[in-house]
Amino acid sequence: MALIIQKYGGTSVGDLERIENVAKRVIRSVEQGNDLVVVVSAMSGETNRLIGLAEAISAKPDPRELDVLVSTGEQVTIALLCMTLKKLGQDARSYTGAQVRFLTDNAYNKARIKQIDDLHIRDDLAKGRVVVVAGFQGVDEAGNITTLGRGGSDTSAVALAAALKADECQIYTDVDGVYTTDPRVVPSATRLATVTYEEMLELASLGAKVLQIRSVEFASKYKVPLRVLSSFEDGPGTLITTEDKSMEQALISGIAFNRDEAQITVSGVPDQPGAAYKVIGPIGEANIEVDMIVQNTATDGTTTDFTFTVHRNDYDKAMDITQATAKELGARDVKGDTKIVKVSLVGVGMRSHAGIASSMFEALAKEGINIRMISTSEIKISVVIDEKYLELSVRALHEKFELAESA
Amino acid sequence: MALIIQKYGGTSVGDLERIENVAKRVIRSVEQGNDLVVVVSAMSGETNRLIGLAEAISAKPDPRELDVLVSTGEQVTIALLCMTLKKLGQDARSYTGAQVRFLTDNAYNKARIKQIDDLHIRDDLAKGRVVVVAGFQGVDEAGNITTLGRGGSDTSAVALAAALKADECQIYTDVDGVYTTDPRVVPSATRLATVTYEEMLELASLGAKVLQIRSVEFASKYKVPLRVLSSFEDGPGTLITTEDKSMEQALISGIAFNRDEAQITVSGVPDQPGAAYKVIGPIGEANIEVDMIVQNTATDGTTTDFTFTVHRNDYDKAMDITQATAKELGARDVKGDTKIVKVSLVGVGMRSHAGIASSMFEALAKEGINIRMISTSEIKISVVIDEKYLELSVRALHEKFELAESA
Numbered sequence: 001m002a003l004i005i006q007k008y009g010g011t012s013v014g015d016l017e018r019i020e021n022v023a024k025r026v027i028r029s030v031e032q033g034n035d036l037v038v039v040v041s042a043m044s045g046e047t048n049r050l051i052g053l054a055e056a057i058s059a060k061p062d063p064r065e066l067d068v069l070v071s072t073g074e075q076v077t078i079a080l081l082c083m084t085l086k087k088l089g090q091d092a093r094s095y096t097g098a099q100v101r102f103l104t105d106n107a108y109n110k111a112r113i114k115q116i117d118d119l120h121i122r123d124d125l126a127k128g129r130v131v132v133v134a135g136f137q138g139v140d141e142a143g144n145i146t147t148l149g150r151g152g153s154d155t156s157a158v159a160l161a162a163a164l165k166a167d168e169c170q171i172y173t174d175v176d177g178v179y180t181t182d183p184r185v186v187p188s189a190t191r192l193a194t195v196t197y198e199e200m201l202e203l204a205s206l207g208a209k210v211l212q213i214r215s216v217e218f219a220s221k222y223k224v225p226l227r228v229l230s231s232f233e234d235g236p237g238t239l240i241t242t243e244d245k246s247m248e249q250a251l252i253s254g255i256a257f258n259r260d261e262a263q264i265t266v267s268g269v270p271d272q273p274g275a276a277y278k279v280i281g282p283i284g285e286a287n288i289e290v291d292m293i294v295q296n297t298a299t300d301g302t303t304t305d306f307t308f309t310v311h312r313n314d315y316d317k318a319m320d321i322t323q324a325t326a327k328e329l330g331a332r333d334v335k336g337d338t339k340i341v342k343v344s345l346v347g348v349g350m351r352s353h354a355g356i357a358s359s360m361f362e363a364l365a366k367e368g369i370n371i372r373m374i375s376t377s378e379i380k381i382s383v384v385i386d387e388k389y390l391e392l393s394v395r396a397l398h399e400k401f402e403l404a405e406s407a
Numbered sequence: 408m409a410l411i412i413q414k415y416g417g418t419s420v421g422d423l424e425r426i427e428n429v430a431k432r433v434i435r436s437v438e439q440g441n442d443l444v445v446v447v448s449a450m451s452g453e454t455n456r457l458i459g460l461a462e463a464i465s466a467k468p469d470p471r472e473l474d475v476l477v478s479t480g481e482q483v484t485i486a487l488l489c490m491t492l493k494k495l496g497q498d499a500r501s502y503t504g505a506q507v508r509f510l511t512d513n514a515y516n517k518a519r520i521k522q523i524d525d526l527h528i529r530d531d532l533a534k535g536r537v538v539v540v541a542g543f544q545g546v547d548e549a550g551n552i553t554t555l556g557r558g559g560s561d562t563s564a565v566a567l568a569a570a571l572k573a574d575e576c577q578i579y580t581d582v583d584g585v586y587t588t589d590p591r592v593v594p595s596a597t598r599l600a601t602v603t604y605e606e607m608l609e610l611a612s613l614g615a616k617v618l619q620i621r622s623v624e625f626a627s628k629y630k631v632p633l634r635v636l637s638s639f640e641d642g643p644g645t646l647i648t649t650e651d652k653s654m655e656q657a658l659i660s661g662i663a664f665n666r667d668e669a670q671i672t673v674s675g676v677p678d679q680p681g682a683a684y685k686v687i688g689p690i691g692e693a694n695i696e697v698d699m700i701v702q703n704t705a706t707d708g709t710t711t712d713f714t715f716t717v718h719r720n721d722y723d724k725a726m727d728i729t730q731a732t733a734k735e736l737g738a739r740d741v742k743g744d745t746k747i748v749k750v751s752l753v754g755v756g757m758r759s760h761a762g763i764a765s766s767m768f769e770a771l772a773k774e775g776i777n778i779r780m781i782s783t784s785e786i787k788i789s790v791v792i793d794e795k796y797l798e799l800s801v802r803a804l805h806e807k808f809e810l811a812e813s814a
Contacts (some may be wrong), residue, residue: 016460016463016464019464020464050483053423053483053487054486054487054490056423057423057426057487057490057491057494058491058493060492061490061494061636062489062490062493064489064500064501065485065486065487065489065490065493065501066486066490068482068485068486068489068501069482069483069486069487069490071482072479072482072483075475075478075479075482076457076476077458078472079461079472079473079475079476079721080460080461080464080472080476081477082469082471082472082475083461083464083465083468083473084464084465084470086465086469086472087464087465087468093471094471094472094475096475096552097747099550099551099552143506143508172523205523242618285724326674335768396740
């Protein structure tokens with residue numbers, strides 16, 4: 001008998017028919033002999049409807065009251081799912097975040113989980129009940145309702161799995177797993193049977209939006225086996241877990257890409273201690289997130305060049321700030337480009353294999369694709385190229401690393 | 408400085424514009440130097456929408472989950488009202504029933520309040536905050552969400568007023584007070600400045616649907632001064648309070664009527680101990696509420712006649728049951744009529760005045776109205792007459808007891 005946490009997102013519980021499908025899926029798992037705890041999101045559209053009401057009152061609605069408001073979304077879903085389970089003959093019991101209790105800090109709208117009580121849940125499971133928990137929400141020490149921020153239901157599920165020491169945390173979504181790359185770009189992209197937490201983190205943060213990054217971090221920290229599955233069709237999905245030394249590890253797990261970035265280059269910055277801070281600092285202070293940062297050794301010995309990328313929505317603001325900074329620092333020039341794309345190879349296997357980078361660069365060179373920036377980590381190589389080469393580069397790399405047959 | 412509880416129903420908070428009007432009314436009262444605790448219902452239509460979802464799942468949705476579901480309605484309103492108050496510069500804080508905490512028994516869908524914690528509320532009031540509480544809901548000892556049943560928000564407000572020893576509990580609704588009778592029937596009907604709890608109980612239960620009966624009982628028990636006012640226009644409303652000996656008490660406060668009843672008569676029932684129970688018992692067992700019950704002394708010494716009234720919706724079912732009972736008891740006959748109406752005179756003044764009943768009967772006789780049933784209590788006289796005489800009888804009585812000038 002295994003203890004399974006299942007999490008269903010807003011699309012999976014979007015209407016009563018879908019909720020009934022979820023209930024049937026839950027019951028199937030119970031019939032296979034499992035104990036089930038189910039975490040659900042608000043019905044799709046509901047959170048946006050509630051936020052719309054709040055924003056019609058004020059552009060900056062009170063954060064505490066916003067959490068009181070939006071947390072009703074999941075509360076509706078837990079009740080409807082339990083009613084459906086009971087109608088189908090399966091005993092079930094719902095819990096809001098406050099009832100579980102999902103203790104968080106007091107950071108309204110983006111609270112962090114501190115502790116989870118499992119008393120009620122264990123008691124219900126022992127009585128043969130399915131436990132249904134509202135995702136995304138918690139309660140602080142003083143009893144105020146908090147939310148974990150959008151998409152936080154994945155994190156709720158993983159945190160519950162960790163607290164209950166569940167055998168597996170299953171995240172049901174509208175895709176049937178994690179792919180080697182976007183099948184819309186490369187039709188031969190294949191579903192990965194397994195992937196490591198580290199790879200998933202790189203794939204997720206690079207644009208393969210299957211799972212919330214925070215939930216993967218959490219799963220990795222507590223070694224919770226995480227499985228991504230489709231709530232609309234059957235299949236094994238993709239298991240995200242620790243690296244298994246006994247498995248033959250694929251060299252490369254997948255290719256991620258991100259079309260949302262823009263590039264800014266400051267050249268001729270006097271090369272002195274603190275130069276990087278002076279360039280990047282003001283961007284961070286303006287609450288703009290910087291992704292890649294590249295600095296080349298000063299070739300003339302006195303000045304250096306910085307290039308960094310930001311989200312395209314922040315491009316104009318970041319350019320203004322950088323131009324002011326450049327003037328202050330006496331830099332030579334500021335240039336920017338929004339027609340770029342970042343393409344990344346991800347794979348824990350590359351740690352132990354030399355030559356991945358050169359194979360990557362070779363494949364791109366063969367297609368005549370010029371590389372503008374390179375940034376590497378232990379399990380990832382990212383390049384920034386002209387936007388127009390996106391599809392060409394991803395297909396070339398997918399073929400070069402034989403990903404169509406790797407899964 | 409007075410402590411005021413204000414309660415706003417679903418129509419008063421039906422959209423964001425109305426919520427802003429409520430916020431402004433609350434702020435006006437704060438500016439007059441009062442401490443304010445505001446109890447709100449779900450936005451009009453919301454509770455029905457949620458119940459509709461539940462009933463689409465099952466004709467008999469799980470009661471515990473139904474409370475989890477519908478309690479979200481008020482939770483949305485408290486958040487929206489607090490956001491609006493804060494936007495208008497008034498500090499405010501919302502509480503769900505569980506957060507207050509409104510401790511109830513475990514009777515889902517119709518829970519009874521056992522105790523109210525006032526710790527949070529007193530603390531917030533001391534800090535200059537308006538406290539906004541979700542009506543209609545509570546929490547049981549085990550932390551399960553409960554609701555007080557429909558319309559229970561009035562009861563929440565009165566219970567809070569009792570717990571906090573508030574100076575007044577103001578119920579804002581879509582009428583501007585309690586009238587001597589329905590102004591649609593008698594245009595000269597006047598608003599009562601004051602009315603006693605007992606009178607209000609009779610008036611409410613007889614069809615003047617301004618206040619929930621339970622809330623009036625509660626107010627009476629804890630001597631909470633209750634005021635009914637319009638949330639759409641200004642005015643003093645009607646104050647419901649204990650009988651004031653020093654006041655010159657009006658003979659009659661008002662005339663109530665009820666068009667929703669139907670009458671069933673069983674005649675020729677063998678007159679023996681337990682006959683009443685045998686006739687009425689099966690009706691109660693079928694969960695049909697019986698209003699008036701009249702039994703006449705057996706004139707032939709061996710049989711007796713029973714007449715009782717039920718809601719018209721229950722008439723067919725009650726007839727079937729009664730016919731079966733009559734057969735069993737060997738009664739002579741069962742007759743029924745749905746075209747009846749009950750008209751009642753209500754007034755604490757009638758306790759000390761003889762002759763009210765005869766004045767009433769005289770007024771009806773003068774109009775040629777035949778009385779079918781009579782039932783009396785200390786502060787009420789009810790008659791059942793043909794439905795077609797409703798307006799005529801109410802106008803005749805309103806004139807007879809000079810109610811147009813009494814308020």
